[in-house]
Amino acid sequence: MSIKIDSLGDWKRTHYCGELRKSHCEKEVILFGWVSRIRDLGNLVFIDLRDREGIVQVVFTSENKQLIDRAKKIKMEYVLGIKGKVQRREEKSMNRELPTGEIEVLAKELKILNISQTTPFVISDPPQASEELRFKYRYLDLRRPSLQRNIKLRHQIALKIRNFMAKKGFLEIETPFLSKSTPEGARDYLVPSRIYKGKFYALPQSPQLFKQILMISGFDKYFQIVRCFRDEDLRADRQPEFTQIDIEMSFIDPEDIYNLIEEMMKEVFDVINYSIKTPFKKIPYNESIEKYGTDRPDLRNKIEIINITDLAKDSEVEIFKKVIASGGEVRGIVVREGIGFSRKELDELGERARTLGGKGIIWIKRDETGFKSPLKIKEDFFLKLWEYMNAKMGDLILLVADEKFLTLKILGELRNLVGKKTDSKDYRFVWITDFPLFEWSEEENRIISNHHPFTAPKEEDLKYLETDPLRVRSKAYDLVINGIEIGGGSIRINNIELQERIFKILGLNEKEIKDKFGFFLEALKYGAPPHGGIALGFDRLVMILAGEDSIREVIPFPKTTSALCLLTGSPSEVAQKQIEELGLELKKPQNK
RNA sequence: GGGGUCGUAGUUCAGUCGGUUAGAACGCCGGCCUGUCACGCCGGAGGUCGCGAGUUCGAGUCUCGUCGGCCCCGCCA
Numbered sequence: 001m002s003i004k005i006d007s008l009g010d011w012k013r014t015h016y017c018g019e020l021r022k023s024h025c026e027k028e029v030i031l032f033g034w035v036s037r038i039r040d041l042g043n044l045v046f047i048d049l050r051d052r053e054g055i056v057q058v059v060f061t062s063e064n065k066q067l068i069d070r071a072k073k074i075k076m077e078y079v080l081g082i083k084g085k086v087q088r089r090e091e092k093s094m095n096r097e098l099p100t101g102e103i104e105v106l107a108k109e110l111k112i113l114n115i116s117q118t119t120p121f122v123i124s125d126p127p128q129a130s131e132e133l134r135f136k137y138r139y140l141d142l143r144r145p146s147l148q149r150n151i152k153l154r155h156q157i158a159l160k161i162r163n164f165m166a167k168k169g170f171l172e173i174e175t176p177f178l179s180k181s182t183p184e185g186a187r188d189y190l191v192p193s194r195i196y197k198g199k200f201y202a203l204p205q206s207p208q209l210f211k212q213i214l215m216i217s218g219f220d221k222y223f224q225i226v227r228c229f230r231d232e233d234l235r236a237d238r239q240p241e242f243t244q245i246d247i248e249m250s251f252i253d254p255e256d257i258y259n260l261i262e263e264m265m266k267e268v269f270d271v272i273n274y275s276i277k278t279p280f281k282k283i284p285y286n287e288s289i290e291k292y293g294t295d296r297p298d299l300r301n302k303i304e305i306i307n308i309t310d311l312a313k314d315s316e317v318e319i320f321k322k323v324i325a326s327g328g329e330v331r332g333i334v335v336r337e338g339i340g341f342s343r344k345e346l347d348e349l350g351e352r353a354r355t356l357g358g359k360g361i362i363w364i365k366r367d368e369t370g371f372k373s374p375l376k377i378k379e380d381f382f383l384k385l386w387e388y389m390n391a392k393m394g395d396l397i398l399l400v401a402d403e404k405f406l407t408l409k410i411l412g413e414l415r416n417l418v419g420k421k422t423d424s425k426d427y428r429f430v431w432i433t434d435f436p437l438f439e440w441s442e443e444e445n446r447i448i449s450n451h452h453p454f455t456a457p458k459e460e461d462l463k464y465l466e467t468d469p470l471r472v473r474s475k476a477y478d479l480v481i482n483g484i485e486i487g488g489g490s491i492r493i494n495n496i497e498l499q500e501r502i503f504k505i506l507g508l509n510e511k512e513i514k515d516k517f518g519f520f521l522e523a524l525k526y527g528a529p530p531h532g533g534i535a536l537g538f539d540r541l542v543m544i545l546a547g548e549d550s551i552r553e554v555i556p557f558p559k560t561t562s563a564l565c566l567l568t569g570s571p572s573e574v575a576q577k578q579i580e581e582l583g584l585e586l587k588k589p590q591n592k
Numbered sequence: 593g594g595g596g597u598c599g600u601a602g603u604u605c606a607g608u609c610g611g612u613u614a615g616a617a618c619g620c621c622g623g624c625c626u627g628u629c630a631c632g633c634c635g636g637a638g639g640u641c642g643c644g645a646g647u648u649c650g651a652g653u654c655u656c657g658u659c660g661g662c663c664c665c666g667c668c669a
Binding site: 037042043045057061076090097118121122124128131132133183184185186187206233236352356443449561562 | 593595596598599602603604618619620624625626627628629630631632660661662663664665666667668669
């Protein structure tokens, strides 16, 4: 039995389903939406109609026999137009769960504007389908109220930021997507050139050089909410294409950036009615590593890492002596009231330490009966340890002995794992400052930029640039919220000689420098103003504000962790003709 | 590139030690029902156990490979 599809005719929506309240009572309304639930009681049919603003109950009664007969043919996800009257529900049949639950719409006319196949999963919040299926049918997934809310929130935040930046005198200026591949940093997404066979554009990892060039052009205050592309492996908070709030300013120092961003964050968090205190805490990189074992600490977590190497070297513990003798360290954390950790949980923490490259962990518990630990030594050391680490009865101490940075990394991770039960509605902002300018790359066996090669060194460290480069600190800063790196930036080098010195230290030869950055070095010669900026991860920011754990929940059309778009089926093969046009040849015949 | 984990009805899952006809809930189809709101009640249909090899008298179950989802390490200036 086929259903007649109605035409829209001259119907115009008067209200969104989700906006109706008791103040609309007695009003005639026209609604459009999707059927989200049907409750057919025979001579009484209820339909929950959903649009982007919410859900409202539409009721069909047997007073209008023709109408209710047609209503009985309605199925899930049909597209309906309803003309009806808003009426107050009786006290006992109100739905307190629903914002529209005090009223309902008594249908007078019905238009079935389209039918729908049975959906591959029921559209419900929270979702009852795998992410795989949700991504394949993302248009259905996106009908879920929580995703509608996230996408709306994303818009509101973007709008807030645009208005804020405009108010502060910034210009939103676009930069090219088809641009130049440069060494350093992430792997580029490449776009082959048809006109110049064998040559490639690269999609931008960020508009870094363009925004610096805009400073040289005198635009002074630039921003852009812009897509960036990095061909690296994915994570819960990483997508191959993501959106950045990109900012650059001239004639500024880091304080100007801090002030601007702190004020922006105030406005942004206002969207979720969360008021934040400024200025944000600032922690130098080295201190953050020593205390938290990471450069993106979650400050909701009170645990700090304590160095007990001095204490451990006089202990009778062989493993400590061995590690210290070979230049390693012993450090630990105190887990308050940690006595309740089970053997299984402790084993899991040890396993985690091993996956990070460590040998494991040592744990010590203390209660009224004494100490418990796999370490079978005299109580003497434990007593000293408890005093030194300021631990109490009922606490758990976790120790790691290894090479310094591995020790810190493992304890940083343990700190996150054991301190997890923190308030999720609380937001802790911190600036991490004074990053090292360079780091040593084991893989490439050379010095590489920690941030990027255009980052300015701190003046007082310039003297070590050639002699002890790893000691040089930079004018770089990261913004971290609840352990999530939300953005980073720096004051840039605007002096050609210094820039060339940096490239030399990075081991780039003259030709490479000229080929890859020649255009930029040239620009630096024509009155480049002092400048600096920052880039904030927009998706991550929205994720935090939406209270989501995955960036995919705030991106309308995300990719899977293997960089597939399940909706469109990309990446996909292309016609041989297209490949030939680009002057390309595939190495292996595609077998899929 | 590496590790972990998952893949069974449209969906979410259960499936014992390798054994006979692979189950449940929701959804779907048919029927009843005037105040439901995850409506309820009665009945029904629905399975390439991801795919491919192998072991075995016999494989959803064991082995290997492969594809895919998720998490992590490396990577992500």
